[in-house]
Amino acid sequence: MLEWINYFPAFLLVLTRVTAFFVTLPLFSYRNVPTTFKVGLGFFFALVMALSMDLPVLGIDGSYILLVLKEMMVGLLIGLVAYMILAAIQIAGGFIDFQMGFAIANVIDPQTGIQSPIIGQFFYMFAMLLLLAVNGHHLMLDGIYYSYELISITQAWLPLGDEAVFELILQTVTKMFLIALQLAIPIVGVLFLVDVALGIVARAVPQLNVFVVGLPLKIGVSFITIIFSLTILFTLFYKLFELMLHTMRSLMDLLGGG
Template sequence: MDMLAQAFPVFLLILCRITAFFVAAPVFSSRGVPNHFKVGLAFSISLIAYLLFGLGISVPMDGVYVTYIIREIMIGLLIGFVAQLFFTIVQITGSFVDMQIGFGIANVVDPLTGMSSPVTGNFKYIFMILLFLGMNGHHYLIDAIMKSYQWLPIDSNSFFDQIQNGNIMNFVVTTFVQAFIIALQIAAPLIVSMFLADVALGFLAKTAPQFNIFVIGIPLKIILGLVVLLLTMPSMVYVMEHLFSKMFQALDELLRLFAKGGAS
């Protein structure tokens, strides 16, 4: 009975971190994954994490215990948010492209999140999810949350020190800027193509004013955008692999930041 009373607070903290991670992480947070499966998977991984990292740790359930729960939830959400950020930029890229092509008002419902998303962005997002699952990227996400217990154990309070020092905020801002730059790079071919098409239509409007540019321009930009999208699809695999490598690198940097706080 004493062993159970000692193990329960530690297991609950582990469960809070992993459950919060599943709430924010890509693939696992999808609406397509049944809730009972998420709960069962979180419980199973929490049990494994407790057997690996929680034995021998004692955490008293006093007034400070609520602070420990908040800390574990914040850690799980942060790790999941960093991974989800690189998936979100694909939909941001789709918004850029759809505004240029003319698909801006033709949003569809994303089956993974249940929210309205751009047509091109939703297509690339689903393609990215399939490629991510095909290369077993979800295994890396589980590995990242498990390694977080090595560099930021349950009984460590260095996480709040990193927040107070501004290291966590600087990391999140830097990662967001890098992700936004990658989004612009992904959308660059279509944006440049649409810009050249607008310039050509502008010259046509000046040289041949009898043509109705609105009638000609809209279908022309849609056709040109689809052609450019088709031509860039073979290279999309390499772009996604580069995006995944950046995501894994960001997670490694975050875990090293945890380790730095734990060492201090």
Template structure:
């Protein structure tokens, strides 16, 4: 392949889209993956994709090239952010549980999102990533960014950035994230709420009892018992979450496609 100016500019634009996707997409954006590996993997995918582009860009003015680079930057971020928004439901559910248990006082650094998360949220996030890897979800993520070049050519404009349809869809994704997160946490939250009511009644009727010595271990024991009992439903909700995540990526390609 002759590396003329058109091919070099095409390679640059493809590299920008894939790289921005890698730094925002689920699993690949985690800080446990070194930046050198992300850049190297993006470069390899970009070189492989150059031959897939049907119409390499011709020689253009610098101003137009800058606009195209900005467009590819936004496309890659939006595609990766859609998947990450929905996956954040897993960590949000764990954080809601930990508030009622008391685990929120102990926080761990989450390398996937780059923030501090509670114990249950960190564990659920690890389980979700393991399930994503076990079901070849990372292959589907790579396939999604490669397919985006068929839906959104590198020379095409993206009207969805200005007509409001993209913003509305991202708000719908946030709504789905909260809905699935609350569904994951609802059994634990409901059970612990009833436990708090029962323990409050006991505290009023038996004031001699040492509340701080009895209640926290009891709530933790009930939490783990209920959590083990509802663990199969967690994996079922993960299945729904991943289906919505990949479906949302396909929908966002249709919205931004030309």
């Protein structure tokens, strides 16, 4: 029992990194997940990790405070990068909503508590179900566990000023918008053709009020296009999950000084 007391400071560092992961990591950080569940899961997951690791004996002093801050930043940064990539789904939904005429009717996302586009929320629900179906949440938990192979618990600093870290963040943001465009382009392209057709009809039949006809027509065409493009969307979602896990691994490698 006395030996475990010597390892208690190191266990607190493990608990800090795990709980920081759960603050920003997709699927685990949502508001509709009870706080008691997140705290309990973080504690028991950190306990299992601590029992399977060779924890160092640390003293609680000034350098220990730096280690706590480092562990907190590791969890927050890696979880935030994962969330940034999945935000491409919400951005794609915003593009589609603007073309459909749904941009004025945003809804409150119960997971984050902020306004989000309707179609983006619809896609995001499918993406989360697919993430659970392919055991993506297990892979994210594996990423938390194996992060200690890349970023040591005794590492006192993070190379945040390294240009490779900034380059990775910029590439992640670029890929986020690129994937959002790939997700939205089938529906947005079809709606553009509908707008062109409505313009031709308005010139050919001036008596027809295209504003009255156009809105329900665009909504109907959008839903039909979404139904036929769900297979492509699911494939892109799967690629998005692979990119998320790869980016998390790359960032941990850079933060570990690799």
